[in-house]
Amino acid sequence: MKRTAFFISDGTGITAETLGQSLLAQFETIDFTKLTRPYIDSVEKARAMVQQINSAAEKDGSRPIIFDTIVNQDIRDILAESEGFMIDIFASFLAPLEQELTSHSSYSVGKSHSIGHNSNYMERIEAVNFALDNDDGARTHYYDKADLILVGVSRCGKTPTCLYMAMQYGIRAANYPLTEDDMESLQLPAVLKKHKDKLFGLTIDPDRLTAIRHERKPNSRYASFAQCEFEVREVENLFRRENINFINSTYFSVEEISAKILVEKGVERRLK
Amino acid sequence: MKRTAFFISDGTGITAETLGQSLLAQFETIDFTKLTRPYIDSVEKARAMVQQINSAAEKDGSRPIIFDTIVNQDIRDILAESEGFMIDIFASFLAPLEQELTSHSSYSVGKSHSIGHNSNYMERIEAVNFALDNDDGARTHYYDKADLILVGVSRCGKTPTCLYMAMQYGIRAANYPLTEDDMESLQLPAVLKKHKDKLFGLTIDPDRLTAIRHERKPNSRYASFAQCEFEVREVENLFRRENINFINSTYFSVEEISAKILVEKGVERRLK
DSSP, X not given: OEEEXXXXXXXXOHHHHXXXXXXHTTOTTSEEEEEEEOOOOXXXXXHHHXXXXXXXXXXXXXXXXXXXXXXXXXXXXXXXXXXXXXXXXXXHHHHHHHHXXXXXXXXXXXXXXXXXXXXXXXXXXXXXXXXXXXXXXXXXXXXXXXXXXXXXXXXXXXXXXXXXXXXXXXXXXXXXXXXXXXXXXXXXXXXXXXXXXXXXXXXXXXXXXXXXXXXXXXXOSTTSHHHHHHHHHHHHHHHHHTTOOEEETTSSOHHHHHHHXXXXXXXXXXXX | OEEEEEEEOSSOOHHHHHHHHHHHTTOTTSEEEEEEEXXXXXXXXXXXXXXXXXXXXXXXXXXXXXXXXXOOHHHHHHHHTSSSEEEEHHHHHHHHHHHHHTSOOTTTTTOOOOOOSOHHHHHHHHHHHHHHHTGGGSOOTTGGGOSEEEEESTTSSHHHHHHHHHHHHOXXXXXXXXXXXXXXXXXXXXXXXXXGGGEEEEEOOHHHHHHHHHHHSTTOSXXXXXXXXXXXXXXHHHHHHTTOOEEETTSSOHHHHHHHHHHHHTOOOSOO
């Protein structure tokens, strides 16, 4: 069965998209075409949107599902005339919240919900810069400022995880690659020992690591299965010996790895 | 007025957090303490959660607001016994969706909703690597593989925007800094001319740029207001002359900038 889903917003569309994706993921047997349509903030854009919705309806032979977070009533009225099945996110929850909080929301007074440019902006940019500046062991003398230091073999997923934690939570995460040299000596580098409470380990299945390294350096010793297996085994042994908690990036998304690390290390988000 | 809000999930908590943040942002007069609690996936963790909720209720003198996306009914029953005011995200929307789709959701059969490790994972990692490898004009010979190329003065926000687009959408975005040399000659570098359809401009207020550069290189000519003002003016003139659409990063969040760019360039997300 084929269905089109639209995530429609007068802002970025991230709320409609995140909730919509989660809800649709519960229907595994249905093949959804998902379209995000941000900044539908005028009557003209709403009318063009209705045409898109209706042509998807005709093409699929079934009503598209609409997840929307639009504030303006005129725009909502136009979308409501489309062939779509509307899941009205704000309307569903704001009325009970208004009652509980005995307060009117900006929504009910027709104000937009821009994320705006607040203190979070600089906090987040600084976290991203921290991740980039302290990536791959490039710089170690700012580890006292780090919330976390990820350790693991080269190409096990440390950098994307650090960047995600910076973007999503404003967490300052450094990362340090455990290279062959560290493995021979079978101990933590001195620079990491000093910050042992901040360490978290990432590991990866040797098969997957071989494939990833092969993309970067085809047919190298670095990318060989034997080398990957050796490094992974030695590093996992090191984690166990040093009591460093670790997670296998082969089986989890970047979101899942990040959330698990924050729970395990008891680190709270910095973004408000 | 003070209130505590909990974003509770048996998974990453990102859906509960994103929707909860959006809804609470509509109540500007209330001071919320926001706590994300992912991986509440056992009866024991749920009981500990209830204690946290109840002590927040006692401390605040008002019911905490609970946004939850928990699937397991036993865990939900325990949370429902807390002092919190529950906003039950999945329950509200899945019943109407099941009816519309004439299909049972995993939720109603008690299955978890892991993001899992799908084709999105590699797509996203590759997009992040693309942004890193093609950051700051470091490499230009892969621009034919880019979905977008952001251009602008040094430190106007190009790198975080490229990384966000990679993480959130799987978009391959390169970025190229317009430096003083390019400004003197008052034209686009040849390497950018070839890919003019992929260009998008970022600009920034000179005040903000001065502050940001000052953090990196205090008291340098690079960070002086005169230099920042000159560069911004010249680059904005170049954008206008060359008909390159641009956006001012001073007034928008990274999410907003990214969503606006995708709309203007007509680029669709790569992540499913």
